[in-house]
Amino acid sequence: MTLYAEGDVGHSVYWVAAGTVRTVNVGRDGNRIVRGFYRSGEFFGLERGPLRASSAEAVSETRAVCCSRSRLDALAASDAQVAHELLSWLLRMTERAQDLAALGRASATQKLAYFLIDLMDRGSAGRSIALPMSRTDIGDYLGLSSETVSRAFTILRRDGMIATHGRDVTLLDPAALQRMNGNLLKAHS
Amino acid sequence: MTLYAEGDVGHSVYWVAAGTVRTVNVGRDGNRIVRGFYRSGEFFGLERGPLRASSAEAVSETRAVCCSRSRLDALAASDAQVAHELLSWLLRMTERAQDLAALGRASATQKLAYFLIDLMDRGSAGRSIALPMSRTDIGDYLGLSSETVSRAFTILRRDGMIATHGRDVTLLDPAALQRMNGNLLKAHS
């Protein structure tokens, strides 16, 4: 379940073939922070220093491919296409993290709307999403408690924007969800 | 004062020679979000698409060097050193944005402590910082109101962690400031 832990030495970069991975920090007082979710087709594990800044854990059953940092560097140096992909991916990561930071002032419901839209943009083909993670995971990612996440789901359901059945979510009105954030999030596709 | 505006077409990348630049988004309802500050020696303006996602404004008197994206790409392709610098810078940007997002649950005082520590790590030699930006700027960056920022300054001053005189801030106890964030922020140097 754990691919690597916070503080480990490791230069490997990973590519998610199937499933979902989360990167996590745990404060000394036990408060957990989910720094990111990585879905099938995405990269993670590229860091500045030799020590892992966060742990990486499989959220559901997951297959991941591992590549050493030196091999990646060599590939990027020789193949301009790879270098461009890498740059583009990093820029996207930065954008996403900045978007999340910009949501600091937003309401819990707006944060959840952002989360769902982002998830739809990234992987799910139709309007249905099978969330692999718990409410607590979502909360630790958005900076909310699991109870507040649950309440936000209830509000979106009541307003007819989504339908839920356990962890299965159907986005009934994606445009309305997107509008909730004062279209802070441009089309990231 | 404005280097480029949100929505502009532009591929240029900038390097701050002196002064401070902020990148800004403005929602339709007028709420302002400062996405980042860039101090002397730092880069900004590198984005994924051809359209600017945010405006860039000089906070104080500033000199900035401009470089076209194509020239940067050529440089990075030919010079491994430049490519490495670029990668390292992007990773740092991502880290910083993720740190800020992770502060979502933190108190206003913790956020301000993070801000000051980050600022010290990045540019100021001694323990004194001459803030170039207003309380409102800081608030729009941290997701707080300017009043709350002001109150947080008062608390840190009362607790003997800083001394302030207008926009001049002296960090009396940097270690204590760093500890406030459950040492979420590792040494980023």
Next chain:
DNA sequence: CGCCGCCTTGATGAGGCTCAACTATTGTGG
């Protein structure tokens, strides 16, 4: 001197965290 922007401080209200109870779902052993 008086205006103006920035900063500070106070009072009030709203949103979200915490504690707590209850329900739903899944898994386990008899």
Next chain:
DNA sequence: CCACAATAGTTGAGCCTCATCAAGGCGGCG
């Protein structure tokens, strides 16, 4: 197949932090 336990999700009540509105202070600059 059922009883039970364990985990996840939902909903409610009270408190606390921060946003908002409002009123001064403190320079800078004409």
